[in-house]
Every structure is written in C-alpha cells, then in structure tokens.
Amino acid sequence: MEYAPSITVREAERKDSEKLAEFVVRLKQVNEELDPMYMVREDLEEAAKEYIEKSFGDPNVVMLVAEAEGEVVGMVRAKIIDRFFYEPRLEGLVTDIYVHPLYRRRGVAKQLLAALEKRLAEKGINLLAAEHPPNNRIAEKFFAKEGFKPLLMRVYRKIE
Amino acid sequence: MASEGIVVRPPASDEELAKAANFLVRFYRVNEEFDPLYTIVDEAEPVAREMIQRYAEDENSILLVAVSGKRIVGLIHGEVRHNPILRASPLGVLMELYVHPSYRRRGVARRLIEEAAKRLREKGAKAIAAEFPHLNEIAVSFYRDLGFRPLTSVYIKELEEKQAGR
Structure with a gap:
C-alpha cells in the first residue's frame, strides 16, 4: 500500500465552500x-455554489468534510426528512457523498458515513438513507456493504 | 431512436479538434471514478489538446468524431498494436470512446465503433479490442452486446514510495 495520510x-x-x-459538481457530472x-x-x-x-443556512442539513493533511478530500451532505406517515418519523438522507479519486479505496466514505451517523444520532435520528442513480454500481455495492437496503423506487417518464 | 443523421468521420477543423479534446477530458473524468490510478492531472484540457493532435497525426491511430448537424456528439480513438509472434497481430485497440450524455441510447457508440473497426482493418488490424476500467460494468455489457469477449486482464498495484518516517 502506498503512503496513506x-x-x-x-x-x-x-x-x-469552494471545495464542497x-x-x-464532480458528483453531478458522474x-x-x-x-x-x-x-x-x-x-x-x-448552481453548486448556491446549493x-x-x-449552510439550512438547519435540516448536515455537511461533513474529510480532511487529509489539512486538505479537504471528501464530503457528505445529508438532509433531515420528515417521513410523515411512518415511524420513525425522521430520517437522515445522504443526498451527496463524494471522495476525491486520489483518496479512494482507503475507507474515507465509510468514515464519513460513520461520523454522519454519530452526528444524526445526537439529533435523535436513528434512520440513515442514501440516494443514487440505479445504475451506479459502485454506489450500489458500497451502500450494500455498509448495510443499506433498497426501500424506495422512483420511476420517471417524459411528458411528450 | 436511431443514429440516422449521425455522420462519423475524422475531425475536420481546429474547432472540432478542440471539441474532441473536451470529450477526451470527459472520458477520462469518467474513468477517474473507477480507480485512484485513473486520477487525471489538474490542467487536463491543454494536455488533451496535445493528445488529440497526436492522435490525428499518428499513422497508427484513428481518431473519429460523430457529428449531428454541425454538432460534435461523440469521439473514438484507437490504434493498431503489433505483437509479431501472434497470428492476430496487428490488433486494433479502441482506447477512448465518448458520447455526449444528450446523445446516448441511440446507437452513436455503435456507429463510432463500426467506422473505427473499418478504418483499423484498412490499417491491417485482424481483430478489434477495447480497453476500459475493470469496474465499468456499463462498458462490459455494452461490448458483450456487440459480440466482444474478455481477452486480457490487467492487474495493477502501486509501487511502494520511498520510506519516509515509517
């Protein structure tokens, strides 16, 4: 293994902000x-800057960064959602998670999720969710490995 | 949706070469997601310009763009690779293929590959191969659908850096 800070x-x-x-941008381009x-x-x-x-101004958003030697190398953004009909009522939904390619394969995303989970638990939230395009196999495998299961399917069609 | 109205040919102007370079960067940005060893350099655009220029001039290379109207919508680059001990040499190898997201799902990539294969055959290629990141499952099923089968596996590991305080 090469040198891993x-x-x-x-x-x-x-x-x-700039790095986030x-x-x-990178994530949406993927x-x-x-x-x-x-x-x-x-x-x-x-759009990404505005987002x-x-x-930062949204009390229902949690954003964490991963740092290596003082440099931001990854981020996670989660939004707290009211499930309204269901118990538990609140979930933390990972809307964005990204690790710079150079820092992949060393558990940074796993670490981000663990810290997020802790942060959400402090707020009394005990359900963690994530969303990604269905054919993003890397994300699919990652979340499955982290113990997530599919719960929601969203389908689309264009209006002609 | 069909690829009718799509023309596949070599880039014909500086403007088209610039667009091809842009697509080359996009292609490598996708690969970047699959492994740290695919991480691209900070100033990738000028590097891509030079690469495209070289592809366009190199006798062993083919560089084609897919054009819809006046718009460049796709890119393919391949080369003939020699290994004199093999009967199948030279091999035509597709190294970069990119179709703009708004022109996906209408057979543009297939058209690019067909034209590339034709031109590589004219350069002597006896078979055609494609290289892509091992984890790119979209590419795997795409090439399988086109009748390709796995041939070479590339395994890789980083070389240890000089021991610094370890």
Whole structure:
C-alpha cells in the first residue's frame, strides 16, 4: 500500500465552500454519465455554489468534510426528512457523498458515513438513507456493504 | 431512436479538434471514478489538446468524431498494436470512446465503433479490442452486446514510495 495520510472528519465550514461546490459538481457530472435524464444545467458550477451556500443556512442539513493533511478530500451532505406517515418519523438522507479519486479505496466514505451517523444520532435520528442513480454500481455495492437496503423506487417518464 | 443523421468521420477543423479534446477530458473524468490510478492531472484540457493532435497525426491511430448537424456528439480513438509472434497481430485497440450524455441510447457508440473497426482493418488490424476500467460494468455489457469477449486482464498495484518516517 502506498503512503496513506490519516483522515479526519469534521463539520463543514464556510471556508470549505469552494471545495464542497467542486465535489458536488464532480458528483453531478458522474450522474450525467449514467443517464440522459441526469443532463446537468449549463451553469452547474454556479448552481453548486448556491446549493452549498443554501445548505449552510439550512438547519435540516448536515455537511461533513474529510480532511487529509489539512486538505479537504471528501464530503457528505445529508438532509433531515420528515417521513410523515411512518415511524420513525425522521430520517437522515445522504443526498451527496463524494471522495476525491486520489483518496479512494482507503475507507474515507465509510468514515464519513460513520461520523454522519454519530452526528444524526445526537439529533435523535436513528434512520440513515442514501440516494443514487440505479445504475451506479459502485454506489450500489458500497451502500450494500455498509448495510443499506433498497426501500424506495422512483420511476420517471417524459411528458411528450 | 436511431443514429440516422449521425455522420462519423475524422475531425475536420481546429474547432472540432478542440471539441474532441473536451470529450477526451470527459472520458477520462469518467474513468477517474473507477480507480485512484485513473486520477487525471489538474490542467487536463491543454494536455488533451496535445493528445488529440497526436492522435490525428499518428499513422497508427484513428481518431473519429460523430457529428449531428454541425454538432460534435461523440469521439473514438484507437490504434493498431503489433505483437509479431501472434497470428492476430496487428490488433486494433479502441482506447477512448465518448458520447455526449444528450446523445446516448441511440446507437452513436455503435456507429463510432463500426467506422473505427473499418478504418483499423484498412490499417491491417485482424481483430478489434477495447480497453476500459475493470469496474465499468456499463462498458462490459455494452461490448458483450456487440459480440466482444474478455481477452486480457490487467492487474495493477502501486509501487511502494520511498520510506519516509515509517
């Protein structure tokens, strides 16, 4: 194994905004490759900045970053959702999780999830969810390995 | 949806070469997701420009774009590879293939491969191969559907860095 600096996970701060937006852009570009219905908007970079900015101001959003040697190398964003009809009522939904390619295969995403889980538990939330395109096999395998199971199927058709 | 109206040919202008370079970067960005060893350099665009130029000029390479109207919608690059001890040499190898997301699912990649295969055969290729990241399952099923079978496996590991404080 090559030299692997230790990874620490902490709450995201405004100084991380640029990196967070960059990772969100990368993530949406991956989705774009998976289905034409994930075609990203022209001003994706601007949109990502706005998304991060709004997330900082949203009490129902948790954002964490993974750091290696002072550099942000991964992020996770979760939104707290009211399940309304179901118990438990609240879930933490992972909307975005991304680790820079250079820092893959060393458990960074796993570490991000563990820290997120802890953070959500402190808020009294005991259900963790994640969403990803159905043909993202890497995500599928990752979440299965982490003990997630499919619970929701969302289907789409275009209106002609 | 069919690929009618799609023309496959070599890039014909600087503008088209620039677009091809953009697609090359997109292609490598996808691969980047599959393994740290596919991580691309920071300033990938100018590097891609040089690569495209080289592909366009190299006698052993073929570089084609798929064009819809005036728009470049896809790219393929392949080369002939020699191994004189093999009867199947030279081999035509497809190394980069990219179709813009808004032109997927209508057979553009298939058209690119057919034209690339034809041109590689003209350069002497006896068989055609495709290289892609091991974990790219979309590519696996795509090539299988086109009648390709697995031939070579590439296994890789990092070389140890110089011992620094370990």
